[in-house]
Amino acid sequence: MKNSILSLLVVAALVACKKSETTTMDTAGDSTAITTPNDSAALNTDSTVMPSDSTSAGTGKTTGTNLSTQDKKFADAAARGGIMEVQMGHLASTNASNAAVKSLGAMMVKDHSKANDELKQWASAVGYTLPTGLDADKQKKYDDLKAKKGVDFDRAYTDLMVSDHKKDIAEFKEEASKGSEASLKAFAGKTVPTLEHHLMESEKAKSAVK
Template sequence: MKNSILSLLAVAALVACKKSDTTTMNTTGDSTAMMTNDSATVGNDSTMMPADSAATGTNSSVTANLSAQDKKFADAAARGGMMEVMMGQLASTNANSAEVKSLGAMMVKDHSKANDELKQWASTAGYTLPTSLDADKQKKYDDLKAKKGADFDRAYTDLMVSDHKKDIAEFKEEASKGTESSLKSFANKTVPTLEHHLMESEKAKAAAK
């Protein structure tokens, strides 16, 4: 009888030990799983942070580097380019001579290309360009639009000569005094085209007198 009781106690102790081991293992397993999941979550958050910075940092850093000169030039170039295209389009219908019509077509083609390049720069830099003429340029356009034939030819070629002299000076100033390298490069490479426009405008002006 005594031996039976001892045997029962031994079995009970053995079962208790096994339960304790199982509980310890489960607890350890749960802790390990939780730590793994938490670590994965932190890892994901850490991975996302640089991506967010990369998505927003590039444009803002370029915009922050723009000087007052850069912004003044970009705005003036955008409005000037728009006016050149609009006036060139008028020349196709309002001009009297074939030479002035041809001058207008060249202005539309070349300034549309330059305008697109400036817009591409602005998109990359995160800079907002003006989308309409200022009051002065709008008045010049409206006055020119009212003219026809020989009167149009004289007025248009006068404007093209005076405006391109002004444009060349502004583009050269940006090329030498600007801060943002891509905008300076755009200004510098556009100067020869503007100088060609001035030369052709002076020829057309002489023929229109």
């Protein structure tokens, strides 16, 4: 009897020990399934994307909002001046009596229309809004010229073309040397020879008017 009881106790002890080991292994297995550290690492990886996105937005490119005062002043004056040259050139083609003056007007329309388009392309590229009409002073010059006919028109028009182009050349040279925005400076510099040619032709036409 004693041996039977001892045998039963040993078997019971062995069963209890195996059950304890099984519980410990299950618990360990469950704990290894927890992936919180990996998840948090993934979150940290995602969060590092934000700084690179935000820094890519800053290109350092000049825009219409950070142009220098010189650039804005020049662009506005060049836009208004170009509009006036085209409008007065059209007047010359109808109101002038001298062939040289008519030819001068046609050249002004062609060359200044091209320059105006280039200036508009620049403004679009940098996001700057150019004037689309004449200021009060240029509007008065246009209205006064429009009222003239024949020789009176020829004299008035050629006088204006000489004086205006002298002023334009000075302004374009100033922008080419003192401007801040590279593409606008380049536009001003390459347009100077055209303006100098206009001045020369204007002086010739003025001399041809009797």
